Amino acid sequence: MEPNAPLDLHRESIQAQWIDYNGHMNVAYYVLVFDHATDALLDYLGMDAAFRRRTGLTTYVLEAHVTYERELKVNDRVRVTTQLLDRDAKRLHYFHAMYHERERYLAATNELILMQIDTRNVKAAPFTPEPARRIDAVAAAHATLPRPSQAGRVIGIGAGRPGRGEVRLQDEDGSSHRGVE
Numbered sequence: 446m447e448p449n450a451p452l453d454l455h456r457e458s459i460q461a462q463w464i465d466y467n468g469h470m471n472v473a474y475y476v477l478v479f480d481h482a483t484d485a486l487l488d489y490l491g492m493d494a495a496f497r498r499r500t501g502l503t504t505y506v507l508e509a510h511v512t513y514e515r516e517l518k519v520n521d522r523v524r525v526t527t528q529l530l531d532r533d534a535k536r537l538h539y540f541h542a543m544y545h546e547r548e549r550y551l552a553a554t555n556e557l558i559l560m561q562i563d564t565r566n567v568k569a570a571p572f573t574p575e576p577a578r579r580i581d582a583v584a585a586a587h588a589t590l591p592r593p594s595q596a597g598r599v600i601g602i603g604a605g606r607p608g609r610g611e612v613r614l615q616d617e618d619g620s621s622h623r624g625v626e
Contacts, residue, residue: 448579448586451528454485456546459521469516476511479541479555482525486539490579492561502570504559507536512554512595515545522546529587530596532580534571536560540593554595 455478463474487493487504497503517523524546531538541555563570572580 448583450586450590451526451542452486452489452583453524453526454489455482455525455527457481457523457525459517459519459523461519464519469518470521472511472513475513475517475543475553476509476555478523478525478543479511479553479557482527482541482543482555483557483559485525486527490583491576496576497564500573501564502573503562503564504537505562507558507560509558510556510598510600512598514551514553517545517552523552528590528593529580529583530556530592532584534577535569537580540596542593554593556593556596556598 457478459470459474463470463477465471483506492502492504522545523543526542526544528540528542529537530540536558538558539556541557542551543553543555544550545552561570561572562568571577
């Protein structure tokens with residue numbers, strides 16, 4: 446199975462109970478949708494529930510950063526793409542992009558680092574051979590993709606903030622809009 450670049454593994458509808466007092470999806474539920482996309486990624490890599498039961502290995506997210514680009518409303522359908530940015534023997538650095546499925550605009554992004562953990566001693570553990578092969582295949586397929594402009598951003602306000610200035614944010618269809626970095 447040849448990996449897509451980026452991976453296109455997850456779609457979901459925005460639920461009524463996820464809508465906040467502003468009439469759009471609450472920030473917590475963006476993270477939930479991204480977590481579902483991470484589950485789809487792990488399943489794709491062969492690190493699904495059966496793998497976790499069989500091996501005693503799981504993953505923990507070590508760091509996450511979310512950007513909110515455009516709002517989503519109840520019943521909107523979204524698709525989440527995933528790009529592998531980097532990996533080592535125990536960790537994955539990856540990037541999710543959430544798009545409004547019909548209108549194709551970028552709604553949010555999520556950059557994460559996760560680590561594989563042996564649940565028997567709660568210590569970092571290297572990826573086993575089969576997931577490692579799949580990770581390597583995805584890394585090779587994603588090696589030539591441009592790095593998303595939101596990846597590696599630093600959060601802050603005011604003077605001294607690195608990279609401060611106007612940026613162009615690109616939607617899936619290639620159109621762009623202005624944003625502030």
